[in-house]
Amino acid sequence: xxxxxxxxxxxxxxxxxxxxxxxxxxxxxxxxxxxxxxxxxxxxxxxxxxxxxxxxxxxxxxxxxxxxxxxxxxxxxxxxxxxxxxxxxxxxxxxxxxxxxxxxxxxxxxxxxxxxxxxxxxxxxxxxxxxxxxxxxxxxxxxxxxxxxxxxxxxxxxxxxxxxxxxxxxxxxxxxxxxxxxxxxxxxxxxxxxxxxxxxxxxxxxxxxxxxxxxxxxxxxxxxxxxxxxxxxxxxxxxxxxxxxxxxxxxxxxxxxx
Amino acid sequence: xxxxxxxxxxxxxxxxxxxxxxxxxxxxxxxxxxxxxxxxxxxxxxxxxxxxxxxxxxxxxxxxxxxxxxxxxxxxxxxxxxxxxxxxxxxxxxxxxxxxxxxxxxxxxxxxxxxxxxxxxxxxxxxxxxxxxxxxxxxxxxxxxxxxxxxxxxxxxxxxxxxxxxxxxxxxxxxxxxxxxxxxxxxxxxxxxxxxxxxxxxxxxxxxxxxxxxxxxxxxxxxxxxxxxxxxxxxxxxxxxxxxxxxxxxxxxxxx
Numbered sequence: 001x002x003x004x005x006x007x008x009x010x011x012x013x014x015x016x017x018x019x020x021x022x023x024x025x026x027x028x029x030x031x032x033x034x035x036x037x038x039x040x041x042x043x044x045x046x047x048x049x050x051x052x053x054x055x056x057x058x059x060x061x062x063x064x065x066x067x068x069x070x071x072x073x074x075x076x077x078x079x080x081x082x083x084x085x086x087x088x089x090x091x092x093x094x095x096x097x098x099x100x101x102x103x104x105x106x107x108x109x110x111x112x113x114x115x116x117x118x119x120x121x122x123x124x125x126x127x128x129x130x131x132x133x134x135x136x137x138x139x140x141x142x143x144x145x146x147x148x149x150x151x152x153x154x155x156x157x158x159x160x161x162x163x164x165x166x167x168x169x170x171x172x173x174x175x176x177x178x179x180x181x182x183x184x185x186x187x188x189x190x191x192x193x194x195x196x197x198x199x200x201x202x203x204x205x206x207x208x209x210x211x212x213x214x215x216x217x218x219x220x221x222x223x224x225x226x227x228x229x230x231x232x233x234x235x236x237x238x239x240x241x242x243x244x245x246x247x248x249x250x251x252x253x254x255x256x257x258x
Numbered sequence: 259x260x261x262x263x264x265x266x267x268x269x270x271x272x273x274x275x276x277x278x279x280x281x282x283x284x285x286x287x288x289x290x291x292x293x294x295x296x297x298x299x300x301x302x303x304x305x306x307x308x309x310x311x312x313x314x315x316x317x318x319x320x321x322x323x324x325x326x327x328x329x330x331x332x333x334x335x336x337x338x339x340x341x342x343x344x345x346x347x348x349x350x351x352x353x354x355x356x357x358x359x360x361x362x363x364x365x366x367x368x369x370x371x372x373x374x375x376x377x378x379x380x381x382x383x384x385x386x387x388x389x390x391x392x393x394x395x396x397x398x399x400x401x402x403x404x405x406x407x408x409x410x411x412x413x414x415x416x417x418x419x420x421x422x423x424x425x426x427x428x429x430x431x432x433x434x435x436x437x438x439x440x441x442x443x444x445x446x447x448x449x450x451x452x453x454x455x456x457x458x459x460x461x462x463x464x465x466x467x468x469x470x471x472x473x474x475x476x477x478x479x480x481x482x483x484x485x486x487x488x489x490x491x492x493x494x495x496x497x498x499x500x501x502x503x504x505x506x507x508x509x510x511x512x513x514x
Contacts, residue, residue, distance in 0.1 A: 182486065
């Protein structure tokens, strides 16, 4: 794996753990950091030994926001030419399950990064929010889009306009996070969940993710057609044969991801 | 460092003394800020393993200083002053003891109720004074009081606003212990130092999840207990406790 400055990575038992690593600035997300996350995501997505990706920060902050210093002097033209969100867009193209483990501050760009994860575990003490409004800007990496899809326009507007922090309890109530866990155990619980997924049929995980993501943005009819094709597709996999054979033979299946 | 409170720490215990004795330690905006800062500090300081809150002079705390400003927005006074202080106090995962040295009235009662333990001097008394000026118990009073003494008794205390003595408070289960005035501070010190030598992480987890139990059902609490036990089980104090038990000696807990 490449030599990263802003993140740390390791692979263990089929799970790739990516830790945001700019502790001195509460993991503020710089452009370089996003490029590194994208690179790590893409590498792990291709690596056979990796079944699931876990993304986390540290105890104090998942990521407290974007790196403000980096963009303070930008104007519309420099931003357009820089096309920094290209890296962000790629984060959504990952086929393997991505689990986020959030402790502490998860604001602005940090919140948007968390929302790129498929499943979110958060500390009871984690805080989420989009404070961009207080700086005279707005979320730019999907914040208004994803919050709206998750909580509906009325509730989303309230949070985006006020820019106040949201507790983990509120985030869970609105379907933003899957589970709230004790601060001491966030990464551990996320890893435990990842280990369960790592034993599931990889192609099923992949096509289920694709179908769910499709359904979130398309009509019921189109999504049903899409689901059907993916369902058929799995019947050409070895794992489908193995899975159904193991079921009739009353034993645990051995999935190979083929 | 502080103007309206006194803050010191010794033997693992932080002592926060409300220090406006001439005003019976009534709360002002400055006192709220200073209490909040002091409480935050006790939460962060790893050497502190128990906290005592007490009052200077003859009162514990007489609640809001009514002589403050002319026409305050009471709602905002609570949101800005009392509420953050109470939230902070409850979120500290260390034992907090109210050493009720004298009268506790109004928000002074609330402050004591938000603590994990109350030790009262025989001179102490509690009075839900709000009703006497046509107000409602605040600063968590309506939350903690029924949980501590039961709904019926809490209604009596809050609506009738009668003064209750330290002994009556003990009978209601409001206070852990009543001590004679001459030995009061000593008794508090002994109690606090004892708590400070106990497994602090386990106490913090007990506090966290017992508080959460009020808003949870059984299956949630069972899961919290499993999470808490997993965490407590990985502390040095757990290892020390088990070894001390096997070796038939007294454990020496470090709070780690």
